Amino acid sequence: MPSLLSTLSLLVLLIATAGYYLIKDNDQVKEYLFLFGIGRTDVNHGFNTCVKLKDTLYGCEDIQINHAHGHAYLACMAKNDSRVNYFPPLAHFGKRDDESDPVYIYDLETEKLTRLTHPSFPTPLRTHGIKLYTPPSDPSRTIIFLVNHHPPHSTIEIFSHVHGTTVMTHELTISSPLITTPNNLVPLGPRTVLISNDHKHRNGFMRHVEEIGRFPWSNVVLFHEGETRVVAGGIKGANGMAMSRDGKYVLVNAVAGGEVVVYELQGTGAETGLKEVGKVHVGILNDNLAVDEATGDVYVA
Numbered sequence: 001m002p003s004l005l006s007t008l009s010l011l012v013l014l015i016a017t018a019g020y021y022l023i024k025d026n027d028q029v030k031e032y033l034f035l036f037g038i039g040r041t042d043v044n045h046g047f048n049t050c051v052k053l054k055d056t057l058y059g060c061e062d063i064q065i066n067h068a069h070g071h072a073y074l075a076c077m078a079k080n081d082s083r084v085n086y087f088p089p090l091a092h093f094g095k096r097d098d099e100s101d102p103v104y105i106y107d108l109e110t111e112k113l114t115r116l117t118h119p120s121f122p123t124p125l126r127t128h129g130i131k132l133y134t135p136p137s138d139p140s141r142t143i144i145f146l147v148n149h150h151p152p153h154s155t156i157e158i159f160s161h162v163h164g165t166t167v168m169t170h171e172l173t174i175s176s177p178l179i180t181t182p183n184n185l186v187p188l189g190p191r192t193v194l195i196s197n198d199h200k201h202r203n204g205f206m207r208h209v210e211e212i213g214r215f216p217w218s219n220v221v222l223f224h225e226g227e228t229r230v231v232a233g234g235i236k237g238a239n240g241m242a243m244s245r246d247g248k249y250v251l252v253n254a255v256a257g258g259e260v261v262v263y264e265l266q267g268t269g270a271e272t273g274l275k276e277v278g279k280v281h282v283g284i285l286n287d288n289l290a291v292d293e294a295t296g297d298v299y300v301a
Contacts, residue, residue, distance in 0.1 A: 040283075040284075042284075051111070053106070053111075053113065054111070055113045057074070057076050057104070057113075058076055058077040058078070058079055058080045058082065059076055059077035059080070059082065059083065060074045060075065060076040060077075061075055061076070061077075061127065061128055061129065061130075062074075062075045062127075062128070062129050062130045062184070062288060063075075063130075064130055064131055064132045065108070065293075066132055066134065066142055067293050068134065068139060069142075069163050070107065070108045070109050071105050071106065071107060071108065071163075072105070072106040072108060073103065073104070073105060073106075073130060073132060073142075073144065074103065074104040074105075074106060074130075075101070075103055075127035075128065075129070075130040075146065076101060076102050076103075076104060076127065077101055077102075077127070078097075078099045078100065078101050078102060079099070082097060082099070082101065082126075085097065086126070086149075086151065087126065087149060088149050088154055088181065088202060088203070089128060089149065089181070089183065089198065091203055091207060093203055096151050098124045099124060100124035100125045101124070101125045101126055101127040102115050102116075102127075103115070103116045103118075103125070103127065103130070103144070103146070103168065104116065105161075105166075114166055115166075116161065116166055116167065116168045117166060117167050117168070118159065118167070118168050118169075118170060119167065120169050120170045121157065121159070121170035123150060124150050125146065125148050125150060125157070126148060126149040126150045127146060127147070127148065127149075128146075128147035128148075128149055128182070128183065128184075129146070129147040129182070129183055129184035129185055129240075129241075130144065130145065130146050130147070130185075131144075131145045131184070131185045131186060131187050131193075131241075132144060132145070132187070133145065133187035133189070133190060135190055140162060140163045140164075141160055141161070141162055141163070142160070142161045142162075142163070143158060143159070143160055143161075143171075143187070143190055144158070144159040144160070144161055144168055145157075145158055145185050145187050145193055146158075146159065147182045147183065147184070147185065147195075153175060154179065154180070154181065154182050155173050155174060155175045155179070155182075156173070156174035156175075156179065156182060156185065156193065156195060156223070157170065157172075157173055157174075158170070158171045158172040158173075158174070158190075158191075159171060172191070174193070174223050174228075176221070176223070176228040178197075178221045178228045178229070178230060179195055179197065179221060179223075179228065180197055180199075180200075180202050181197045181198050181199040181200075181202055181218075182195050182196070182197060182198075183196045183197070183198040183238065183239050183240070184196045184239060184240045184241040184288070185241060186241045186242065186243050186250055188265075188268075188272060189224075189269075191223075191224065191225050192222070192223065192224045192225070192269065192272070193222075193223050194220055194221070194222055194231070194241065194250060194272075194274075195220065195221050195222075195223060196218070196219075196220050196235075196238035196239060196240075196241050196252060197218050197219050197220070197221065197238060198218055198237055198238055198239050198255070199211075199217070199218055199237070200217035200218060200219075201217075211237075211256065214236050214237070214256040214257065215236070215256075216233075216234045216235055216236045216254075216257070218233075218235045218236070218237055218238040219232060219233040219234075219235060219238060220232040220233075220235070220238055220241075220250075220252060220263075220274060222272050224269055224270050224272065225269075225270070227270065231272065231273055231274045232252070232261075232263060232274040232276070235252060235254050235257075235261060236254040236255070236256040236257030236259075237253075237254055237255040237256035237257065238252050238253070238254060239252070239253040239254070239255040239286065239287055239288070240252075240253040240286070240287055240288035240289040240301075241253070241289060242289035242290060242291050242298070243265075243291065244291060244296065244298075245291055245292075245293065245295075245296035246296070247265070248264065248265060249262055249263060249264055249265060249277070250262075250263045250265050250274060251263075251289055251291075251298060253286040253287065253288070253289055253300070254279075254286075255285050255286055255287060256285075257279075258281065258282055258283045258284055258285065258286065259279045259280060259281045259282060259286075260279065260280040260282060260286065260289070260298070260300065261276060261278075261279050262276070262277050262278040262279065262280065263275060263276055263277065264276075264277045282300055284300075286300050286301070287301050288300075288301045289301075
């Protein structure tokens with residue numbers, strides 16, 4: 001009579017053999033494993049000119065540059081473990097830490113780092129995506145759009161920062177039943193912004209189903225002057241967003257699909273819409289996007 005060990009060994013061998021042939025002849029399974037780094041060698045490019053900051057920063061999720069002023073705006077964490085207990089994008093809904101996350105300005109010329117204060121907004125920030133908009137009528141002012149995950153609901157906060165000061169003044173909180181899992185943004189005006197929801201389900205069992213199955217259930221919504229509506233759907237984990245240099249296209253990272261979805265920007269104001277015109281397969285869990293202001297090249301992280 002075969003021993004338990006030999007039976008288990010045979011079972012493991014059968015499972016491994018079946019798994020091998022399943023992967024060998026199934027492109028979808030191979031793509032799934034490749035997406036998570038199995039069977040893939042990653043090489044970073046362009047890091048030879050990087051400069052390490054002297055200051056210690058934690059979890060800077062997003063960085064945006066105001067090229068006219070030579071300033072980088074950084075949305076970071078207050079401390080190394082700020083997102084361990086409570087951070088909805090990671091499905092962490094435990095104990096809430098009321099210490100506010102910092103927003104910094106980094107001077108690209110002097111290498112000076114300055115934390116911006118926000119006395120007009122006493123509620124703590126739990127930062128995520130950040131984007132900038134410069135009003136054509138007042139280039140000394142930068143409008144900051146921030147994804148804020150402070151409980152109980154994730155919101156979009158709009159601040160105004162005047163060049164040369166260390167204060168960002170709160171202007172508006174955007175909240176809507178359609179803004180459920182906000183990740184990133186593309187401002188189209190001082191009160192108009194596109195927002196990516198990276199999940200359909202904020203938490204619970206169906207969120208895990210959505211992630212494991214890589215289902216195209218996420219979307220992009222438009223906020224304009226108090227009104228919110230869905231302008232693009234069927235996305236596999238809508239994540240980082242960016243505007244093309246010519247302002248004609250909006251790029252959205254579909255992290256669960258390992259692809260960048262390209263939309264043509266149509267209309268203006270309340271009539272703004274997105275028309276899908278293509279997808280670029282990158283084969284990685286693509287998080288954020290950046291567009292080179294000088295060349296128009298797109299960088300995918």
